[in-house]
Amino acid sequence: MRRLFILFQLLALGFSAFAQNISITGKAVDAADQTALPGATVALIRMLDSTQTVTQTSATGEFKFSVPPGNYYLRISFVSYRTLQKTIPAMESLNLGNLGLEVEAQVLQTVTVVGKIPPGEMKGDTTLYNAAAFKTAPDASAEDLVQKMPGITMANGTLQAQGEDVKQVLVDGKRFFSDDPSAALRSLPADVIASIEIFDKKSDQAEFSGVDDGNAAKTINIVTKPDKRNGYFGKASAGYGTDNKYMVGVAVNSFDGDQRLTLTGLTNNINMLDFSVGETPGGGMRGRRPPMGGGTTSGLISTNTLGLNYSDMWGQKVEVSGNYKFTNRGITNNQFRIQNYTLPSDSNQVYTESRLSSTTNTDHQLNFRLNYKLNENNRLLITPSLSVKESTADNAVSSATSNANGPLNQSDNTTASESQSLTFNNNILYSHNFGRTKRSLSASLNTSYTTVDAENLLQANTVYYRGTATSLDQNLFTNQDRTGFSWTGDLTYNEPIGTYGQGQLMYTVGNQFNDADQRSYDFDEATGTYSQLEPNLSNTFQSTYLTQRFGTGYQFNKDALRVRFNVRYQLATLDNDQVYPYENTYTRRFDNILPSAEMNYKFSATQNLNFNYTTRTTAPSVDQLSEAIDNSNPLLLYQGNFALQQSYQHNIRSGFRYFSPETNRVFFVGLFGSVTQDYIGNSITRATTEPITLANGLVLEKGQQLITPVNLDGFVNARTFFHFGQPVDFLSSNFGLNGSVGYTRTPGLTNQVLNVASATNVGGGLSLSSNISEKIDFNISTNSSYNFVQNSLQGQSNSNYFTQSTNLKYNWIFGPGLVYRTELHHQYNAGLSEGYNANYLLWNMSISKKLFPNQQGEISLSVNDLLNQNVSVQRNITAQYVEDVQSSVLQRFFMLTFTYNLRNFSGSAPAEPSRDHNFPGSPRGGAPGGPPQG
Missing domain, CATH: 2.170.130 (Ferric Hydroxamate Uptake Protein; Chain A, domain 1)
Incomplete structure (x- = not known):
């Protein structure tokens, strides 16, 4: 605290040394229709010594410089526009207003x-x-x-x-x-x-x-x-195929200057999650494509979705955007998994599971954004969002545990669940500029409200081959009711320090409140109702997480160097109050110093180095705190931990970029990593040799396990990545080479014994993309990964595995409007569990004929998975086990599709x-x- 106080004093003294700079502002616009030009490059050159300052225009086309008084030369350049150049005598602050750039008209x-x-x-x-x-x-x-x-x-x-x-x-x-x-x-x-x-x-x-x-x-x-x-454009497609496969999709954009409208819609049963204007006719050509941001398309998926996006300028001061998306999705999946456990003793314990699931999700999402520039010195941003979800799921699960001496247990269970949730978030940001360069005050208020109501019915029969019990029948009804509310307020003051520096003072206060109530009831044969309350499966508690942060920071920006560092002191209090099945109160106070730093250095116009370091804390979630036992799988129980602490994470991100305009060569290398203290990992209590009686009286039979979250130190996740690319002139193509090395260290407890699973990944890949013409378009890529998995607890559980993915995408326009398209994906796996090394070749193909004089129509015959080899295999690494999962996937079908491309522009350019x-x-x-x- 003493050092923090000294830093505050130094900043306070520095606030008296104000720079006598002036501001030069303006806005780059289209000379014809006065629409803003975001991302334009603006260079300001001082004629006295040729010192150059470069920036880019904002989303509204605006730019701003803070420079000493003098004579300057201004240059604005933008794609497809003539460069604007002018001389500016600037002895006091200037607003240049709208600066019109003319389109570079060519015939x-x-x-x-x-x-x-x-x-x-x-x-x-x-x-x-x-x-x-x-x-x-x-x-x-x-x-x-x-x-x-x-x-x-x-x-x-x-x-x-x-x-x-x-x-x-x-x-x-x-x-x-x-x-x-x-x-x-x-x-x-x-x-x-x-x-x-x-x-x-x-x-x-x-x-x-x-x-x-x-x-x-x-x-x-x-x-x-x-x-x-200005105009509208997009695509509409409709197709029908074998096995009653169907697809109807549309994506239409209407652009009218600042006003942008986009409508997307899709209904299909061929695993397409959304519709693209670049969708290959037949849909199945890209039907297995995962959603952006990751995730999985395993299973057989039917989707109905409708989306609307809107953005516009309301007058000169208000910029708005928003979107609504409705999604109804049904997923049927037959999934098999095997888990090989790492245990304190060499028991070779293995868990296997077969699951048939049917899930239906309905989701409404609404987002809005209003950016209001009240005047030159005041801005207001409001961003509300609303999500309403409903879900139903039916699961039939058959699972078993065995070791070197034979089977331990087996369970057959079915679950039926329904849930409804609502989440509303709103963020309000306000900033005020005091009229002096870089002196400003900003304030924000972020609020969030969530409610969840869920019901679950479980019917299970479990057989124990070795232990105190022989079998157990369960018929349970569980109701879950949760409410969460959080708010965070932030206040930040900026003050210039010298010519190139800027200091900050910051204060943040926030509170997270969660109320969770879960009740489980056994079926009463006498009354025919679910009325016998199960205390071990029920829980009522409240959690409050209050935080306050006080901080200061400094930024320096001059020529090729930009440096920033902040430090914040955070005081947090976590209060847990349990009401049922027994009363208990738990309060923890956390004191943290949260530093952050960034450095960006520009060696030249083509070489740039950046480094970023941040820290943050994370409070445990409701699921991690609730001690009501989740027994949806009777062999794999889960229970929260009332005494969890917050976690503390260090993050680094660094990269070097190089681009040569002479050779068109590009190179990037980056390092990304995180280290987490008090990482919230898992502790597994597993009955390996004898049944275990827990503190609450629950008995774990042999082979049965209970998972509980705990705080552990030593979680590390690091990765380095590089990419090199350059044109290959004699092939009229672009070549790319990439490589990566990743390392993850995950701690976990098994029967109170620590195991650290270390996974090292070494990968690399090649790519070649055509640049020949619009009639021949191909992309070829291959990526390989070799993985080393080591365990500190049981060396014989170490394993290595290899995966390689090779892809070819080829489009060929030939003859009178004929188009041939093909996609090949080859997957090679080695080192997975027996029966899971699925190597396959997925081949999709179509032949199409362009229609109408302008060739905007197209009719196509396509085949998905021509060789009928498609499979889905995934490996997961944890501190307690290595898991392989195989899921249902879409396989061969044929489809006839009609597609129409919409194009109608009215621009004057x-x-x-x-x-x-x-x-x-x-x-x-x-x-x-x-x-x-x-």
Whole structure:
């Protein structure tokens, strides 16, 4: 605390040394229709010593510089626009107003292309790619386009850029489909895109307060072509196939300047989770595609979904966006799993399970965002969201446990459950600029309310082959009622320190309240009702987590170097109050210092290094605290831990980027990692040799287990990733090479003995994507991974396994409007459990005929899984066991599909060919760097 007090004093003394800078502000707009140009590059050059400061325009096209008085030269460049250049005498603060950039109009017949289209460039922290340099099929989506760009990969349904998961997508600097990258990239066709920008977007709180909180999200900004910003476009498809397979989907966009409307809809039973404007006819060609952000499509899935996205400017000061999505999804899955346990003694204990499940989920999601610029010095942001969900599930499970001496137990059970939940969140952010450069005050209030009501019916018969009991029949009804409410308030003050520095003072206070009530009842044969309360399976408790944070920070930004560090003192109190089955009160107080730091250094216009370090604490969840036993699987019981503490996590993120405009070569290497103290892991109590009687009187028979969350130290997760890419001229293609090394250290307890499972992963891959023409489009990639699993407790449980995934996607337009498409996916597994090393070749194919004079229609015959080999196998590593899971998947079917592409633009800008010659740095583009003119 003494050091923290001294730091506050130093900052207070520094606040008196104010810089005598002036501000230069303005807004880049289209000269014709005055629409904002987000992401434009703005350079301000001081004529006295040629010192250059570069920034990019905001989502509303605005920019701002804080510089000493003097004479300056201003240059603004933007894709497909002529560079604006002007001289500015600035002896006092200036607002330049709207600065109009004119479209670089060109006629195809008179254009002479010199050299190659440059694929991209680096602008500060942003990597920018020219869409025209990456050729795709005519009907490709934005998702297809970005996967051809260096450093962007797709892994298990998660889009990654420069080694990190993409969290959100903007269109012309504005949010599109809230924080759902999947909907944004799959709703836009590639041919409306001028360029793609990749950068780390700060959180709303950081952007408003000016204090970087370290919560940056990897973001893709799609810059559309000027002539594609007015009109409507999209795709509609309908298909029917063998085994009563069907698919009807639509994705339609209406763009009218600032107003953007997108409607998406889909109904199908071929495992498609959403509809894409780049969807291959037949749907089955991409039907197994996982959702963006990860997840699984295992099982046989029927989906009905409808989505609407809206964004607009209400006047000059209010920017709004919002989206609504309805989803009704049914999943049938036949799943098999095997778990090989790591135990203190060499008992070779194995758990096997066969599960047939049927689940129906209905989900309504509504998000809204209002950004109100009250005046030059005041801004208000309001972001409410609402989610309403209903779910029903039926499961039939057959499970068994055995060891080297034979079977221990076996259970057959069925469950039927229903649940309803509602979640409402709202965040209000306000910022005030005091009129002096960099001096500001921001305040925020975030509130959240959640309610869950669930019912579950369990009928089970369990046989114990060795122990005190021989068999147990259960017929239980469980009702669960939960309510949660939380709020957080934040206040941040910024003050300039010297010419290049800025100091901050911060205060945050928040509270999380949870009320959980679970009651389980045995069936009473006498009354024919569920009326016999089970104390061990029931629980009523309340939890309150109150936090306060006091902090200070400093930022320095000059030329090529940007440095930030913050430190916060956090006082947190966790109060748990249990009412049933017995009264108990537990209170813990936590004192934490939460430092964070960031450094960004720009070696040159093509080389950039960044480092980010953050810390955070996490309170235990309701499920982890509730001590009511979950016996939905009688062999694998779960019980929360009333005495859990918060966890404390250190995170680092570092990366080096290099891009050569001369050779079009790109290189990125990154390091990502986290270390968690008081990690909330699992403690498994398992009856291996004799039955175990627990403190509450519950008896675990041989082979039965109870899982309880506990706090453990030593969780580590680290990964390094690199990507190298460059064009291969003689193949007219782009080559990519990537590699990674990952390490995870997971602690866990088994019968109170610590085991640490260490998993090391070494992987690498190659990719080749065509850049030949729009008539021939292919992508080839292969990725391999070798995994080493070691256990500190039982060395004979160590295992190694290998996986390789190879993909080919090929589109060929030939003859009079004929299109051939094929996709091949080969999966190779080695080292998994016996019977789970499923190696297969998934082959999808279609032949299509373009229709109508403009070829906007298409009829297609497609086949999914031509060789009928598709399977799904997954390995999971924990501190207590290694698990292999095999699930149901969609297999061979044929489908006939009709597709219609919608295209109708009314923009005044030139048509498609102009994009090929107006990228900054291209032979005819307005490239930064030329001498001032006039």
